[in-house]
Amino acid sequence: MAPPLRQPLFTSFTGEPSITRRSTIIIALFVVFAYLPAFLCHGEPTDLILSVSSADDLHSEEGVSAVFDSWLQLFPRDYESNKRERLKRLQIFSDNLQYVYKHNQRNASYRLGLNKYADLSNEEFKALYVGELPVSWSLRNDGIRRYYVSFEHVSDGEIPSSVDWRSKGSVTKVKDQGACGSCWAFSTTGAVEGINHITTGSLVSLSEQELVDCDTSLNMGCNGGLMVYAFQFIINNGGIDSEEHYRYRGHQGQCDSNKAGTHVVTIDGYEEIQPNDETSLLKAVAQQPVSVAVEAGGRDFQFYSGGIFTGGCGTDLDHAMLIVGYGSDAQIDYWIVKNSWGTNWGEKGYIRMQRGGGVKKMAAGLCGINMLASFPIKTSANPPDPSPSPPAARVKCDSTYCCPPANTCCCQFRIAKFCFVWGCCPLESAVCCDDHHHCCPSDFPICNVKASSCLQESGSSFSVPILNGTLAVRNDVVLS
Numbered sequence: 094m095a096p097p098l099r100q101p102l103f104t105s106f107t108g109e110p111s112i113t114r115r116s117t118i119i120i121a122l123f124v125v126f127a128y129l130p131a132f133l134c135h136g137e138p139t140d141l142i143l144s145v146s147s148a149d150d151l152h153s154e155e156g157v158s159a160v161f162d163s164w165l166q167l168f169p170r171d172y173e174s175n176k177r178e179r180l181k182r183l184q185i186f187s188d189n190l191q192y193v194y195k196h197n198q199r200n201a202s203y204r205l206g207l208n209k210y211a212d213l214s215n216e217e218f219k220a221l222y223v224g225e226l227p228v229s230w231s232l233r234n235d236g237i238r239r240y241y242v243s244f245e246h247v248s249d250g251e252i253p254s255s256v257d258w259r260s261k262g263s264v265t266k267v268k269d270q271g272a273c274g275s276c277w278a279f280s281t282t283g284a285v286e287g288i289n290h291i292t293t294g295s296l297v298s299l300s301e302q303e304l305v306d307c308d309t310s311l312n313m314g315c316n317g318g319l320m321v322y323a324f325q326f327i328i329n330n331g332g333i334d335s336e337e338h339y340r341y342r343g344h345q346g347q348c349d350s351n352k353a354g355t356h357v358v359t360i361d362g363y364e365e366i367q368p369n370d371e372t373s374l375l376k377a378v379a380q381q382p383v384s385v386a387v388e389a390g391g392r393d394f395q396f397y398s399g400g401i402f403t404g405g406c407g408t409d410l411d412h413a414m415l416i417v418g419y420g421s422d423a424q425i426d427y428w429i430v431k432n433s434w435g436t437n438w439g440e441k442g443y444i445r446m447q448r449g450g451g452v453k454k455m456a457a458g459l460c461g462i463n464m465l466a467s468f469p470i471k472t473s474a475n476p477p478d479p480s481p482s483p484p485a486a487r488v489k490c491d492s493t494y495c496c497p498p499a500n501t502c503c504c505q506f507r508i509a510k511f512c513f514v515w516g517c518c519p520l521e522s523a524v525c526c527d528d529h530h531h532c533c534p535s536d537f538p539i540c541n542v543k544a545s546s547c548l549q550e551s552g553s554s555f556s557v558p559i560l561n562g563t564l565a566v567r568n569d570v571v572l573s
Contacts, residue, residue, distance in 0.1 A: 332356025
C-alpha cells in the first residue's frame with residue numbers, strides 16, 4: 094500500500110571473472126524461456142524465475158546487463174533518454190538479481206522472481222506500494238465501539254479441511270492498484286464481491302474508485318484507509334457502484350455523486366474478528382472471503398513468485414489483502430491470499446502464506462495476518478437494476494467549443510493569449526503536453542513525447558503511456 098495503510102548497490106565488476114559472449118546469451122535465453130510459457134498462456138508476465146549457469150555470472154557486467162535487457166523486454170522502461178537513470182536502475186537490478194538467485198539456491202518452501210519491481214530498491218518499493226500504519230489507526234482510537242466475533246458456536250469439526258472461494262466463483266479477477274495507496278479499497282470490494290456472490294449467486298466487480306474518491310471522512314484515498322471504515326461507508330451510502338460504471342483511474346479525484354448514487358450491491362453490516370484469534374479467522378474464511386492486513390514491505394514479499402511463503406516479515410501492518418481460502422501442502426498449512434498488484438506478481442496475483450502454530454507460535458500469525466481481520470454481512474436483496482445516470486456535463490473550453498465529460502481541454506493552436514484550435518484529453522485534470530497533441534495524468538505530469546510516456550518526475554523510471562488528444566467540438570454538436 095502507500096502512505097498511510099502508510100509511509101551494496103551495483104558491486105564493482107572490476108577484477109571479477111568475465112564470461113564469454115556465448116555465456117551471456119545463454120543467461121538471457123534461460124531467463125526468457127523460463128518465463129515464456131506463462132507469458133504466452135496468460136497474455137502478460139506472471140513472474141520471472143532465473144536460471145543462470147553459475148553464481149560467477151551474476152558478477153559480470155556483461156552477464157547482468159544481458160539479463161537486464163531481457164527483463165526490459167518484458168517490463169519496458171524509458172531509459173534510453175536518460176543514461177544516468179539506466180545505470181542507477183542497472184545497479185539496483187543487479188543487487189536484486191543476486192538476492193533472488195541466492196534465495197532460490199536454498200531449499201525454501203517459496204520462490205522469488207524478477208517481477209515488475211526488479212528495478213526498484215526495497216526502500217523505493219515500500220515508499221510506492223506499502224507504508225506504516227499510523228499508531229492512531231492501529232490502536233483504532235476512532236470513537237467506534239468494537240464488537241468482535243469469535244465463532245464459538247462453530248465447532249472445529251465443522252470446519253472443512255480446505256476452502257477455495259475462487260473455485261466456487263466468488264472471487265473476481267486480480268486487479269492492480271498501481272502507485273496509489275488504495276489496497277484498502279481493493280480488499281473491501283473483494284470481500285463485498287464475495288459475500289454478494291455467496292448470497293445472490295451473482296458475481297459483480299465493484300468500484301474501488303468510488304471508495305477512493307468518495308469515502309473520505311475517515312479514509313484517505315491514495316494515502317491509505319481501513320476496510321471497516323469502507324464497509325461503513327457502503328452501508329451509509331446505501332450501496333456501491335460497479336467497476337464497469339465507475340472505473341478505476343489509479344489516483345484520487347472528485348467524487349462523482351451520480352455514480353456514487355448508483356447502488357448495484359448493498360451490505361447490511363460487518364464484523365471484526367478478535368485480533369490474534371486464528372481459529373476464528375479460519376472459521377470466518379470457511380464462510381466467505383475475509384479482509385486482512387499484513388506487513389508486506391519485506392524484500393521477499395516484493396519478489397515472491399510462488400510456493401508457500403514463510404517469511405521473513407514482522408507485524409507492522411502496512412498492506413491490505415483478501416483471504417479467499419486455505420489448505421495444506423507438504424505438511425504446511427497455508428492461507429490463499431489475493432493481492433492487488435496485478436497478475437505479474439506472485440502466483441498470478443495470489444500468495445500462499447503459512448498459517449498455524451508453525452509460525453513461531455505467534456498469535457498474530459505470519460506477517461500479522463491475524464491482527465486486523467473483518468468481513469461484510471449481507472442479508473437483504475440488492476436494489477433493482479438502476480436506471481441510467483443522467484448524462485454528465487460537457488467540459489467547456491470556451492464559448493464555442495467543448496469536450497466530452499471527464500476530459501481536459503488542451504489548446505492545440507495558440508496565438509498570443511488566444512486559442513484557435515482546442516483539443517480534448519480523455520482524462521480529468523490532465524497535463525497538456527508542449528507538442529499540443531498529447532497529455533498526461535496529473536500524477537505523472539512530465540511528458541516524454543519521444544518515448545510516448547508520462548513520468549512522475551524528470552528522469553524517473555516510473556511511467557505510464559502518454560494519451561492522445563482529439564479535436565474539440567462546437568457546443569451545439571450532439572455528442573454520441
